[in-house]
Amino acid sequence: MVKKDAEKKRMGRQKIDIKFIENKENRQVTFSKRRTRLFNKAADLCVHYDASIAILTFSRAGRPYAFADRDIDSIIHRFVRTHSDQEPSNTHYPNRPNPLMDDYFRLVKDLEEETTQSSALAHRKNMPNSGGSGFWWDAEVDSLGLDELNSWVEALERLRENVAERVEEVQKGWSQGEVCAPSSSLLLVDSDTSNMAPLPEFLDFLEQYEF
Amino acid sequence: MVKKDAEKKRMGRQKIDIKFIENKENRQVTFSKRRTRLFNKAADLCVHYDASIAILTFSRAGRPYAFADRDIDSIIHRFVRTHSDQEPSNTHYPNRPNPLMDDYFRLVKDLEEETTQSSALAHRKNMPNSGGSGFWWDAEVDSLGLDELNSWVEALERLRENVAERVEEVQKGWSQGEVCAPSSSLLLVDSDTSNMAPLPEFLDFLEQYEF
DNA sequence: AACGCTATGCTTAGTCA
DNA sequence: ATGACTAAGCATAGCGT
Numbered sequence: 001m002v003k004k005d006a007e008k009k010r011m012g013r014q015k016i017d018i019k020f021i022e023n024k025e026n027r028q029v030t031f032s033k034r035r036t037r038l039f040n041k042a043a044d045l046c047v048h049y050d051a052s053i054a055i056l057t058f059s060r061a062g063r064p065y066a067f068a069d070r071d072i073d074s075i076i077h078r079f080v081r082t083h084s085d086q087e088p089s090n091t092h093y094p095n096r097p098n099p100l101m102d103d104y105f106r107l108v109k110d111l112e113e114e115t116t117q118s119s120a121l122a123h124r125k126n127m128p129n130s131g132g133s134g135f136w137w138d139a140e141v142d143s144l145g146l147d148e149l150n151s152w153v154e155a156l157e158r159l160r161e162n163v164a165e166r167v168e169e170v171q172k173g174w175s176q177g178e179v180c181a182p183s184s185s186l187l188l189v190d191s192d193t194s195n196m197a198p199l200p201e202f203l204d205f206l207e208q209y210e211f
Numbered sequence: 212m213v214k215k216d217a218e219k220k221r222m223g224r225q226k227i228d229i230k231f232i233e234n235k236e237n238r239q240v241t242f243s244k245r246r247t248r249l250f251n252k253a254a255d256l257c258v259h260y261d262a263s264i265a266i267l268t269f270s271r272a273g274r275p276y277a278f279a280d281r282d283i284d285s286i287i288h289r290f291v292r293t294h295s296d297q298e299p300s301n302t303h304y305p306n307r308p309n310p311l312m313d314d315y316f317r318l319v320k321d322l323e324e325e326t327t328q329s330s331a332l333a334h335r336k337n338m339p340n341s342g343g344s345g346f347w348w349d350a351e352v353d354s355l356g357l358d359e360l361n362s363w364v365e366a367l368e369r370l371r372e373n374v375a376e377r378v379e380e381v382q383k384g385w386s387q388g389e390v391c392a393p394s395s396s397l398l399l400v401d402s403d404t405s406n407m408a409p410l411p412e413f414l415d416f417l418e419q420y421e422f
Numbered sequence: 423a424a425c426g427c428t429a430t431g432c433t434t435a436g437t438c439a
Numbered sequence: 440a441t442g443a444c445t446a447a448g449c450a451t452a453g454c455g456t
Contacts, residue, residue, distance in 0.1 A: 221445040
């Protein structure tokens with residue numbers, strides 16, 4: 001209740017760079033909000049201008065979110081039909097947004113290349129699975145390059161958070177729901193650990209790095 | 212020029228109803244502007260949240276305008292593929308333009324949050340790779356007990372530390388390396404993404420638990 | 423997490439040059 | 440029409456509860 005500082009006023013909207021939002025909590029929260037507003041805006045356009053709009057969205061995780069002012073399949077079909085019919089003749093027919101957008105993305109790319117915060121995972125493609133015999137952690141950590149370490153770290157962070165989420169669920173007795181755990185600490189309520197999870201190989205692997 | 216009348220101030224933005232804009236000139240002019248801004252907003256989302264978005268628009272006259280942050284056909288195909296699989300979960304269908312739109316969207320939002328939360332963890336789906344062979348992460352996190360979760364957490368914590376250690380090693384020998392985070396996060400800066408880590412299955416697995 | 427608040431950036435209806 | 444400008448509505452980052 002005590003306000004330690006009177007001059008600590010609220011900040012108001014800040015300007016942010018056009019780059020990937022690293023903070024996961026913030027990202028999660030704001031994505032759904034902004035996606036919803038984008039959809040609302042599209043809906044407004046549909047009404048104001050008697051347009052027909054479909055928005056196909058895939059989240060970072062590959063989850064689909066879509067908007068359409070009417071049957072979405074019909075819009076898609078209509079577009080595909082138009083798309084294959086008339087090629088590059090019609091002026092109003094961009095595969096891409098428009099000239100301005102090209103500049104936009106060129107700019108964005110430049111930014112990315114400068115600060116390269118772009119996630120490794122976003123650009124990954126299937127790699128030839130190294131030794132078919134091995135588990136993924138068989139890769140020698142010591143020999144990993146920075147890129148690979150990035151992926152590892154990111155992946156582990158995410159999994160750790162997911163596990164932490166699940167932990168909270170269990171603790172609170174929730175049956176479902178996404179909760180982002182306080183990713184700082186993972187302290188759990190006791191447990192005797194006599195019942196090992198189904199990951200013997202993994203634990204064996206860890207042994208090598210214990211000290 | 213001289214303003215003849217001081218009291219005749221400019222009006223600023225007015226609030227307008229959510230209905231078709233009758234004035235044709237006005238309609239034509241503002242449509243392209245707002246469409247462009249909609250596309251820009253979508254582009255922002257793509258960058259901020261590493262999302263992939265395609266917007267298919269047909270004007271009243273039937274002219275197509277489209278936006279996509281990458282090859283639009285691939286997005287459409289991806290959507291069609293996904294869409295046929297998992298029914299109408301995250302899709303907004305504001306079918307009608309009328310004042311009830313607000314209620315509609317509020318309702319849709321509620322629905323979305325429901326389905327999002329439930330499907331987030333429950334949507335364990337078919338992985339092309341994870342056919343039958345058991346990777347350890349194939350264990351359903353959802354169904355793990357507290358003891359097992361403890362094991363997971365412990366193991367992951369240790370591995371994370373080891374990886375973090377290795378990260379530090381690499382960084383010492385790497386002139387340009389910078390840690391992008393306080394101490395809780397381990398994300399690194401830079402690296403080109405040409406050499407990816409050998410853990411496709413693991414990453415696929417993680418996808419399902421990301422939001 | 424889910425709301426709520428504030429201050430401020432962003433959008434845009436209407437007007438004028 | 441083009442484009443600029445104004446002012447008010449709207450969106451939203453960061454913080455608080």
